[in-house]
Amino acid sequence: MRYFDAFTSGTAAGSGVQSFFYADPETPAMGRVYYKLSQGGGCRYSLLFSNTVDSTFADGSHSHANLMLDEWEILSLQAGHCRACGTDVSEEPDYWVPVTFAGRGGKKVMPGELFSTDPFAFTCNKGDYMCVQITFSGRTIPCHPESLLPAFVYTDREWLPSKDQPFLSMLGCERQVKTRVAFLGDSITQGIGTPENSYLHLAALLSERLGPDTAVWNLGLGYGRAHDAALDGAWLFKARQNDVVCVCFGVNDLFQLGDAAQLEKDLAYIVRALKKSGSKVLLQTIPPFDYEPDTRLNWERVSAYIREELSQEADAVFDTVPVLGRGPETPHLSKYGPHPDTAGNAAWADAVYGVIERLL
16 A cells, blocks of 8 residues: 555554444534644645454454444545643644545545545644544444544534544654554553553653654554454554554453464464564563453463564564563562553553664
């Protein structure tokens, strides 16, 4: 996809297609999502959307990995500039930039389509926000129920908090960088456990430390499974576009599937697929998550497989347990909460930074 030849991620926010919701196709809706920008200055941007579910949501009864959603329509799209953004009410942008698709103001989205907008000029300071306002209609609409981003839908003449709207797969910025780094994983990678809109999760903290020559793309997704990434669909395709991919999976595989042997196979497939695409891989051990005895045995088995065997294929392995675990006697228990809080993410970022820096 030629899009990735020019555009790199312009935010450390976790975003993607986690699930979908049902809408009234006869009644258009309008939503806003606010993304904090990783760099300042005047750049051309292009917004990437996907109409395929990245990973299985919850128990899979509603949506599953690689589910191609039905046709829907973007009626209009705008990008607004904000110097700040709150989480309780929407911030009104200073100015708006119309965003088009092949010169047109709207687009019919095809089942399973991965598509981008026309490039548009946008000027900001580092840390400002881009408000993406979309008017859309259709029956099944992609969404991100567990997003940490401020998101609002216009209802009864006011903006009310709601995740029932499309989210970007990537907020693309046309700029030259030395390295593209992606974080591929589940809710822990996405940043759940840190406050909404705080940007105190691992990917955001490392984006700050790695500096402007590194583009960070947060592909972490709540309920994400290694088994789903190993299906080699839209989610892994996005990860393949990066120079370095930090992989952290296993919690949901252990809880939802409970098959240690399958998890080992899936992790091996992900590492090999990324390596085949030319990416360097930093593989992380499965974080502590207050496991019960049976699950703990599988956790120990797969973690040992990562450290002792799969480490021979990855470019680097980082053991999360000494940082996020409660200590040598109870390493399976989480020191900072099953979804690490801000202190846990800060400790994690401090510990893994040097490993990532050596891969750049």
